[in-house]
Amino acid sequence: MWPFALCDSLTDAAQYREAVQVARRLVRMAPSNPRGAYALASSYHTLGRERWEEFNATERERAEAMVRRILADADALHLPEALKPQPATEAMIRACDKLGLTAEKVRELAVHWFEETLRLDLHPDDKRVVRQDLLAARSRLDWARRKKEVEATPEPGP
Secondary structure (H helix, E strand, O other): OHHHHHHHHHHHOOOHHHHHHHHHHHHHHOOOOHHHHHHHHHHHHHHOOOOHHHOOHHHHHHHHHHHHHHHHHHHHOOOOHHHOOOOHHHHHHHHHHHHOOOHHHHHHHHHHHHHHHHHOOOOHHHHHHHHHHHHHHHHHHHHHHHHHHHHHOOOOOO
């Protein structure tokens, strides 16, 4: 159970690359375990947030409070700057770069792994949760693709 909690903890601490790496290992170690596939899908889904502003107010307040606590703990432990958690957007961009993934690819992977999770043996209640997450991931992917198309469309001339 603890490796799955580790993925959540790493994500909560804005250690996105590490969360993806742990989740990938979980999938390799137990490919038929839906928890590993779900942890990987969730890691990609969180990493695929385009901007910190996408968090709703409650999520943002909770995350900011958690980051303040983590930073206070890091200061109390006298951790070097490189080991301290970074603001979410910067950490997400760095994680994508280090993983060699574009934001669009991360969103595609989130959709893929939520779909893979649904193919595994899940309790009906868990399936409902995964389906909701899959819908959110597909919406985010579709939104990003539409935005990209709009930005690439030239303005009509006079």
